[in-house]
Amino acid sequence: MPTRFVRTTRSLAHDGGRRPLIGFLAAALLLAAWLAWFLFGRVTVYEISRQARLEVQQSAHPIAALVQSRIATNPLVLGQEVRAGDLLIELDAQAEKLRLKEEQSRLETLIPRIASLKKEVAALEQAAARERAAAQAASQGAAFRTREAAAAADFARENERRLKEESALGGVAQIEAVRAQAESLKLAASREALAAEQRRLGTEAEARAFQQQAQVESLRRTILSMQGEAQAAESTIARLGEEIERHTVRAPVSGTIADVAVLRTGAYVAAGQKLATVVPHGGLIIVGDFVPAAVLGRIRPGQAARLRLDGFPWAQYGMIDARVVRVAGEVRDGLVRVEFEPSQHGAGRLVLQHGLPGSIEVGIEEVSPAQLVMRTAGRFDTPLPAAAPMAARDLTATQ
Incomplete structure (x- = not known):
């Protein structure tokens, strides 16, 4: 009498336990590799600034009126090159x-x-x-x-x-x-x-x-x-x-007029009123503002950093490599100033100039993923004071 379900019977006869075993072994190996990386791997912890910008090495010089008077002459235009001592604006001193x-x-x-x-x-x-x-x-x-x-x-x-x-x-x-x-x-x-x-x-x-x-x-x-x-x-x-x-406003340094107040001849200005800004010539530095908890004792000169410019998507233009050169020791307006030196070859297609805004991330240490998870869990378990500002989150990137 012929046997029913001949193909099924034949498939069951040829089926063995080798394939599931291989699958289990591969999963075990992947899990072991992941556990090894989780326990012994190294990832870089980054701190991101609240804000960052490109500045000239010498600070920009705001130009203000020393006395209250009327504008006699105002030939300033944006982008004008000036030398130290040049007459910029003349106030009425008749x-x-x-x-x-x-x-x-x-x-x-x-x-x-x-x-x-x-x-x-x-x-x-x-x-x-x-x-x-x-x-x-x-x-x-x-x-x-x-x-x-x-x-x-x-x-x-x-x-x-x-x-x-x-x-x-x-x-x-x-x-x-x-x-x-x-x-x-x-x-x-x-x-x-x-x-x-x-x-x-x-x-x-x-x-x-x-x-x-x-x-x-x-x-x-x-x-x-x-x-x-x-x-x-x-x-x-x-x-x-x-x-x-004192009625003549002169350029304090050689540089470029980066900002000019809209003041016509005859306009009245008060003592101390800002009239223009001169950006001196020189190399550029990156200035980042960080919360004190993220900087003090953690960011030191020589650490590597990367700058992302707001106006240039980093996926298209990339990021600018930099390194920490100076860290302020005092808190101003709730933030700490950190200065970076940009890489000479990191700009690529970017044209760097004074005032470009962005954000900068600093690699502060390398830890294992397990330590990072434990540290993050500890932060979540620790309640923050109601008036304390939230600190910048740690970002990680695998080597």
């Missing part, structure tokens, strides 16, 4: 310029007046010296005349005495003795007059000297007063010059 001209005119009149008074003082001093010499000569002449009169008076007295003696003896007439006495008295009076004249000449010379000295001192006081006015005018001129210079 009142200060008028005062400056006034003080300069005043100083110009004071300087020759002071020079003229100094010449007058010198002339008076020379005249006083000559006056003293003349007075000394006149005094010496009066002294000589006084000595001459004294000698004549002495001779007259001696002649009077001798004639009196001879008159008493009858040798000469008595009238001769009287005449000799009168002559002696005359010469004595002349000597006294000459002595008085000598004293008068000395007194007048001293009075003229005092008068000339007083005149010289008066002129010197006037000179000192004018010199004080000249110094005050010079100080005022210097202050007005500085004030006028």
Whole structure:
């Protein structure tokens, strides 16, 4: 009698346990490999910045008005190349310029007046010296005349005495003795007059000297007063010059005008108002802002990083390799600043320039997947304070 289901019976006869066994062995090997990778493999842990941007190595210089005034000239345009010290914007300083001209005119009149008074003082001093010499000569002449009169008076007295003696003896007439006495008295009076004249000449010379000295001192006081006015005018001129210079906005560094306020001629600006921004020439760096918990003690100089630019999809343009060069030690606005040096050959088709935004990720350590899972589970189990900001999540990538 023929057997039913011949094909089924034959298939069951040929079917054995080899194929399931091979499948189980392959699954076991895959599971063992996955467990080995999970326990002993290494993955890189990345921290992603809250924000990042390209900046020049020297900080961009904002330009602000130092005083409140009106715009006199504003020739600035975006992208303009400037050099340090170039005049960028001129504010109205007409009142200060008028005062400056006034003080300069005043100083110009004071300087020759002071020079003229100094010449007058010198002339008076020379005249006083000559006056003293003349007075000394006149005094010496009066002294000589006084000595001459004294000698004549002495001779007259001696002649009077001798004639009196001879008159008493009858040798000469008595009238001769009287005449000799009168002559002696005359010469004595002349000597006294000459002595008085000598004293008068000395007194007048001293009075003229005092008068000339007083005149010289008066002129010197006037000179000192004018010199004080000249110094005050010079100080005022210097202050007005500085004030006028404060009305001129100059480029602090050489670079490119990256931002300009829309201000037309005649517009009013306040002190401290930002007018433009100058981006200096130089190499570019990457600046990233991280939460403190992700940076402090974890990111160090020399670590590798990758920058993704917001305007250039990384799948098409790739990422820019970089390395950490500096890490700030203080928190500002709840974030920590980290500076990176971009790779010289990492830009590819990108044209890097100041201000490009993006995000940067830093490889901070390598751990096994098991450690990473345990660490993540520990974070989920630990409640965060209500006011604490959420930290950036760890991203992993296999080597």
